Amino acid sequence: MFDGTCPWGARVRAYRSRDVFTTVCSEPWQVAGYWQLRTSIFVDEQRLFSRSDRDANDARSLPIVSLSMQGGMLDQVIGIVRVYPGEDAVWYGGRLGVCQEYRRHGVVGERLIKVAVGTARALGCQRFLATVQAPNVRYFERHRFAVQRPIEVCGRPHALMEARLADFEPVSLPAAFNSSGVAA
Numbered sequence: 122m123f124d125g126t127c128p129w130g131a132r133v134r135a136y137r138s139r140d141v142f143t144t145v146c147s148e149p150w151q152v153a154g155y156w157q158l159r160t161s162i163f164v165d166e167q168r169l170f171s172r173s174d175r176d177a178n179d180a181r182s183l184p185i186v187s188l189s190m191q192g193g194m195l196d197q198v199i200g201i202v203r204v205y206p207g208e209d210a211v212w213y214g215g216r217l218g219v220c221q222e223y224r225r226h227g228v229v230g231e232r233l234i235k236v237a238v239g240t241a242r243a244l245g246c247q248r249f250l251a252t253v254q255a256p257n258v259r260y261f262e263r264h265r266f267a268v269q270r271p272i273e274v275c276g277r278p279h280a281l282m283e284a285r286l287a288d289f290e291p292v293s294l295p296a297a298f299n300s301s302g303v304a305a
């Protein structure tokens with residue numbers, strides 16, 4: 122198995138595809154990968170939650186995944202985010218995460234944000250809010266979000282941020298969903 126070391130001794134980074142497909146989950150293997158990656162980031166890596174990061178908002182959330190592609194075929198879940206509606210056409214985004222191998226690849230996080238806000242827009246969103254961990258505020262500002270106010274979540278500093286909706290194109294749902302976002 123490739124361990125990152127070349128025969129001549131230099132370490133090289135494992136291949137990362139730039140061919141990435143981002144979509145609302147429409148197949149069971151995508152949903153399974155979504156939960157697995159969420160747990161590995163928010164429970165195991167960040168320790169924001171002790172056993173599970175699932176909450177009541179998951180029941181009305183659309184799970185969105187980024188999938189790497191190999192040889193033109195969808196391969197594995199490499200990024201995740203969820204969106205859900207609140208009152209008065211306000212939508213919320215959260216649990217944005219990219220698997221460690223694909224971070225800072227300049228592709229995955231950005232696509233997830235575009236599809237998350239774009240999907241909400243396509244479903245009638247008038248405002249899109251996200252609770253963002255303090256170290257990621259700059260990242261979201263670069264992706265067309267503005268800070269509304271600082272807040273605390275799970276005992277850690279966050280910011281409530283709002284997307285500049287006009288900067289995001291609406292994104293259609295996969296064919297498996299009807300126009301209200303319900304799986305057919």
Ligand SMILES: CC(C)(COP(=O)(O)OP(=O)(O)OC[C@H]1O[C@@H](n2cnc3c(N)ncnc32)[C@H](O)[C@@H]1OP(=O)(O)O)[C@@H](O)C(=O)NCCC(=O)NCCS
Binds near residue numbers: 216218227259
């Ligand atoms: C934050 C996160 C989602 C970003 O996704 P990503 O796919 O790694 O980001 P991208 O590759 O699109 O980022 C590209 C650019 O943003 C920069 N960037 C990435 N994370 C950043 C951060 N936290 N703060 C500021 N800039 C950041 C990169 O340096 C890069 O800049 P460059 O193009 O000038 O080199 C990802 O790092 C992650 O999953 N982190 C762990 C989970 C987490 O913190 N989730 C967010 C909860 S609010």
